Amino acid sequence: MPSETDPADPEVPDLVDAGKLGTLPQTARGKRTRDALIAAARTVFERDGYVDSRLVDIAAEAKCSIGSFYTWFESKDEVLAAVLHEAQSDMLHPGTGRIEATDDPIAIIAASNRAYFEAFRRNAKLNVLLQQVAAVDPRFRDMRRARSEAFVARNSRAIRDLQERGLADRDVDPELAAMALSGMVARLAYDVFVIGGPETVEDVVATATRLWTNALGLTEPVLRAD
Template sequence: MSTQEQAKGAPPDLVDPTMIGVQPRTTRGQRTRDNLIHAARTVFERDGYLDSRLVDIAAEAGCSVGSIYTWFEGKDEIFAAVLHEAQNDMLNPGTGRIAAQDDPVAIIAASNQAYFEAYARNARLNRLLIQVAEIDPRFRAMRRARAEAFFTRNARAITDLQRRGLADPEVDPQLASMALSGMVSNVAADAYSLAEDYPTEQVVRTVTRLWTNALGLTAP
C-alpha cells in the first residue's frame, strides 16, 4: 500500500505483499499463477488449511507440484496469495465520515449490510484466516493490524456523532468501536460460518438496532 493511500486512512493490506510469492512477468505466467491461486482456494476451503497439501492443489490446478514452487515457496505463501486476491471483497472498511446531511442510522445500516454480504461470500475463507492466525503469528499480526484500522475509523465516526450531539457523550469511542465491531464480526461468524439460517436483512436490522441503541443514537 502506498504512503498516499495510508494517509487517506485506507486500511492496511490483509497480508504482507512480500509473503505472496513471485510475481509473473508474462501473460502466460500470470494465467498459471492465477489458476494456482484459484485451485488453492478451492482446496483450502474444502479440506482446511492444515489438511491441505501442495499435491492436492497441483491436482486441482492440473499441473505438477514443481509448478507451484515456481511461484510460491510453500503452503503459507500460496495461502497469503489467496487472501491477497480476495481481501478487497472479504472485509468492508467500516463506518467512515458521516456528513451532517446524512442519516447516521442509514449509514451504519449500509455499512453493516456491505459487511455481512461480503462475509457471506467469503465465509469459509474468513474462517480459515481465523484458524491460520491461531498458529501463525504473521497472519495474526496482520489480521490484528487491519482490525485496529477499522476500530480507529469507526471510533472517529462515533466521536464525530458525539460532537454533533447525536450519540451518548459518556461512551468511550474507541472502546465502543471495539465492542460493536467485535459484535458484528462474531455475529457474522455464527450466522454464516456455522450455517445458521438467518436472512441477511434480519441480521443487518438486528445488529444495526443493537449498534445504534448502544450509542444512544438519534437522527439529526
C-alpha cells in the same frame, strides 16, 4: 461502524505481506497458470483446512504439475498470501471514515452492515481459514490484529463525530463502543453464516443496525429492502 470506504486506505494495513506473494508473471500464459493455482489453493484451503492442505493437492486441483507450482510459489505460506491478497478487499470490511454533517448516520450504518454481512457470507469459509492460520502463525496473527485495530480506531472516530454533532450519547466511550459493537457484528456474522442459522441477511442487517443505533442513542432506523 462498518462502511463502504476504500479498503486500500493507507491507514489500514494489508492482511498479508505484499513481498511474500510469490513470483509475478510476465506473460499472459504465466498469469493464467498462476491465477489457476491461486483459485485451486483457495478451494483446497477451504476444503481441507490450512494445516492439512498439501501442495500436491493444490497442483492437482489446478491441473498442473508440482513443478509448475514451484515456478510461482516457494511454499504453502506464499500461495496462501496470494489467496488472501486477492480476497481481502472483498472479505474484510474497511471500517469507516468521518461522517460529514450532511450524511444520515443511520443510513450509513444500515448500508455498511449490509455490505459487511454480504461479504462475510460470500467468504464464510475463507473467514474460518483466517482463524485457523492466526492460531498457528504469530506473524499473520499480528497483521490481522493490526488491521482489526485500525478498523476499530476509525469506528471510534466516527462515533466521536456523532457525539460532537449531538447525534449520539455523549456518555458512551467511543473506543469501547467501537470495540464492543464491531465484535458484536463479527460474532453475529460467524454464528449465522458459519455455524448456521435460519436468519437471512435482511434479519441480521436489521438487528445489527438497531443494536448499533440503540447503543449510540440514535433514532430508530428505517431500513429499505433492495
